[in-house]
Amino acid sequence: MLGCYDFCAHYEWTFEWLRREGGEPLVRRYWEEAIAGDSQRHAAELIIGKGFAGMKEYWAHTLSEEAAGYTFTEKPGVFRSDVHECPTKGFLLRNNLQAYGDYCDHCMGWVGPVMKKAGFVIHHEHNHCGQCWWEFRSNENPAPASAPGDLAGSSDVRQRSGWKGAETVLDSYRAATDPDDKRPN
Template identity: 35%
Template sequence: MIPSDHFPRFYNEVFKFLATQGHAALEQYWLEISKNQERHTLELFKTRGLTGMHEYWSHIRDEENCDLDLELHDDHLELRMNVCPSLSKVLDNDAAPMGKYCDHCAGWIGPIMDKTGYHLVYDVIDRTKPQCVLRVFKDRSKAEAAEKQATLLMGWPGKRERE
């Protein structure tokens, strides 16, 4: 089994290879990751909503020793990644990071949120710095307002366009 601190580096190389095959190949891979993550999250998010999302990411924060702030509000959940352990490990490597490495997070989370009726606003801020802000809203208009404040807004495979 691959050690956990090597996994992001492995992902980085897989992403680089898939990028040579075209963006559609990357998106297909991210959708496969999303389908796998559905087994762990979809029912929890559908039945427990923002509270279930908070439970999930609280567990991830502790399990992966993430430097992140997680706030549950009445109308949204905010995850502020202060130092992303995944991108940090990729940056602490002799191989250059894949230019859109951070996009894989929205690539798997976004499709799940679309299936739950929640609205994801994923602000990577800067692809070269291990930080981001993820916000999840039940109310679409609040998500649209938050999107306008994003520095570098992420999309994902199948993201519904705003009407």
């Protein structure tokens, strides 16, 4: 039986199984159809129905259940999340597990399609070490990503000493909803 205790490990293993079966397009299709459209349909219903309040409701439940370290910041026109200890990436790092190329892409892989459907765009960065930040705005709002500390103050994950070290590969997205909209490093 597949369990939920080690879910992120066999979930990540599954990405690589799918990639071998049908290439990266199949992995993207899996994130969009199986995860965004089926598994996380409760998230989509909340976000499409309630906007920022739905985001807060969904992630407050799920990040608490997964014992994540995170903060939310809501200001006019923007909802921001700073994840200081990603529970699933942390599990993979602690157990030295990597089957697929970039596990972190799965978040944009399912959150992106949900936000697109709900009329939002995403500014986002992750450092592959269990830290990331997200800013969600209406797709009619052209505001750029905030400067470090401007929105979230001392909770801004970019102000951590370990946010970007010499070896860190930082993946960035601006006004995106697609996992392949990653900006070149």
